[in-house]
Amino acid sequence: MIAEQAKKLLEKGEQWSAVKRWEKALKCFEAALTLEPKYSDAWFCRGLALGHLQRYSESLESFDKTLELNPGKIWAIYNKGIAFLEWEKYEEALAIFEEVIKRQPAYYDAWVNKGNVLSKLGRDRDAIPCYDRALEFNPEDYKAFANRGKAQMNLGKLQPARSSYEQALKIKPDEPELWFNKGCILMAEKKYDQALVCYERALEIKPNHLPSLMNKGITLTYLGGTNECLECYEKVLKLAPQDTHAWNNRGITLRKLGRIKEAIASYDQALKFDPNNYEAWDNRGYALLKLGQVSKALMSINRSLEIKPDHANGLYNKGLCYALQGKFKLAADLISQAIKLNPAQYLPAAKTDPDLNKLRQNKHFQTILKKM
Numbered sequence: 015m016i017a018e019q020a021k022k023l024l025e026k027g028e029q030w031s032a033v034k035r036w037e038k039a040l041k042c043f044e045a046a047l048t049l050e051p052k053y054s055d056a057w058f059c060r061g062l063a064l065g066h067l068q069r070y071s072e073s074l075e076s077f078d079k080t081l082e083l084n085p086g087k088i089w090a091i092y093n094k095g096i097a098f099l100e101w102e103k104y105e106e107a108l109a110i111f112e113e114v115i116k117r118q119p120a121y122y123d124a125w126v127n128k129g130n131v132l133s134k135l136g137r138d139r140d141a142i143p144c145y146d147r148a149l150e151f152n153p154e155d156y157k158a159f160a161n162r163g164k165a166q167m168n169l170g171k172l173q174p175a176r177s178s179y180e181q182a183l184k185i186k187p188d189e190p191e192l193w194f195n196k197g198c199i200l201m202a203e204k205k206y207d208q209a210l211v212c213y214e215r216a217l218e219i220k221p222n223h224l225p226s227l228m229n230k231g232i233t234l235t236y237l238g239g240t241n242e243c244l245e246c247y248e249k250v251l252k253l254a255p256q257d258t259h260a261w262n263n264r265g266i267t268l269r270k271l272g273r274i275k276e277a278i279a280s281y282d283q284a285l286k287f288d289p290n291n292y293e294a295w296d297n298r299g300y301a302l303l304k305l306g307q308v309s310k311a312l313m314s315i316n317r318s319l320e321i322k323p324d325h326a327n328g329l330y331n332k333g334l335c336y337a338l339q340g341k342f343k344l345a346a347d348l349i350s351q352a353i354k355l356n357p358a359q360y361l362p363a364a365k366t367d368p369d370l371n372k373l374r375q376n377k378h379f380q381t382i383l384k385k386m
Contacts, residue, residue: 020050027059036066054083058090065093070101088118095124099131107131122151126158129165138165156185160192167199175199190216190223197229206236222253231263235270243267258288262297269301277301292321296328299335308335326355330363337373345370346379353386361386 027042043060046053061076074097080090095110108131114124129144145162148155163178179196186192197212210233216226231246247264250257265280281298284291299314312335318328333348349370352360364370364383373379 017049020046020053020056023049024053024056024059027056027063031059031063034066036063039063040067052083054080054087057083058087058093061090061093061097065097065100068100070097073097088114088121091117092121092124095127099127099134102134104131104134108135120151122148122155122158125151126155126161129158129161133161133165133168138168141165154185156182156189156192159185160195163195163199167195167202172199172203176203188219190220190226193219194223194226194229197226197233201229201233206233209233210237224250224254224257227253228257228260228263231267235267240267240270244271256287258284258291258294261287262291262294265294265297265301269297269304274301274304290321292318292325292328295321296325296331299328300331303331303335303338308338311335324355326352326360329355330360334367334369337370340372342373342376343378345373346376346382349373349379350382350386353382357386 023042023046027039027046030036030039030042040060040063043056043063046056047060050056057076057080061073061080064070064073064076074094077090077094077097080087084090091110092114095107095114098104098107098110108128111124111128111131114121115128118124125144125148129141129148132138132141132144142162142165145158145165148158149162152158159178159182163175163182166172166175166178176196176199179192179199182192183189183196193212193216197209197216200206200209200212210230213226213230213233216223217230220226227246227250231243231250234240234243234246244264244267247260247267250260251264254260261280261284265277265284267277268274268280269277278298278301281294281301284294285298288294295314295318299311299318302308302311302314312332315328315332315335318325319332322328329348330352333345333352336342336345336348349360349364353364361383365374374383
């Protein structure tokens with residue numbers, strides 16, 4: 015028989031767990047185990063608390079102790095998998111979830127997390143049937159629909175991914191992350207009006223949902239709402255003043271509004287918070303180019319290419335600098351590299367960009383364009 019005092023300590027620990035006070039909960043579970051060292055429920059709860067405290071090795075030891083005392087406790091096996099998953103030991107987590115499924119095939123959370131682990135391992139194609147299996151057992155699991163959608167999106171299956179998120183939203187329409195992810199798919203499909211509706215829906219639910227604010231700004235850029243998109247980035251920066259991507263996007267918007275010096279200051283802020291933000295270095299260079307400061311522009315763009323040598327926009331902008339300096343062969347070769355990396359964007363630009371008018375008179379460049 016378990017001592018009454020140990021049971022009370024377990025109950026107190028569970029109360030602390032319910033309000034996520036894990037340190038206090040842990041003390042209660044350990045006090046219960048001091049009184050009753052073979053109290054399997056206390057070992058199990060101790061394992062959960064340690065997992066939430068990211069003390070994964072100790073958490074696993076606790077679950078093992080639970081299983082010594084109660085070998086049939088499937089929750090303890092399952093939570094070993096969760097500990098391995100959160101510890102980023104994916105192969106070990108996969109083995110555990112497969113063991114749970116072998117013992118209890120209808121354990122839908124194990125199917126979901128097997129899918130999550132496979133996705134983490136880059137095996138999205140294998141993950142999708144796991145989510146399907148989970149949904150057979152629990153058709154109301156919106157997270158299984160959402161995770162399936164994410165795996166489908168990773169595989170470039172945009173329409174099935176959108177369908178998965180729509181099914182998730184039928185179950186959980188007040189979850190901003192679902193609206194955000196549906197918006198991301200619509201952006202990838204270039205359905206910007208519909209994407210904007212999704213981001214605005216997410217922001218109705220959670221006004222400070224930063225990813226939706228950021229993507230709303232990006233979407234408005236495509237739709238021509240430059241001033242409105244600047245407002246979005248300003249809101250992001252009030253909430254997250256060190257967000258390098260928001261500073262970078264703010265800079266792009268200011269440059270499009272002709273406020274180039276302010277744009278450069280914004281890029282400088284982006285680089286203050288992340289010196290390896292190669293897009294900010296590149297955009298800073300382009301802004302300097304627009305001020306006629308070609309040498310300074312080259313220095314900035316070169317820094318971008320040191321960080322990411324295959325950055326197509328950086329290669330294009332470096333070529334642009336050389337073209338303006340009259341170094342046409344160097345310019346042509348760089349722009350050729352950009353076109354090879356992203357022909358859909360840079361081949362039309364190379365044929366129409368007014369800054370390349372002189373370069374297009376160069377025979378070497380004309381030959382390159384004919385071959386593309």
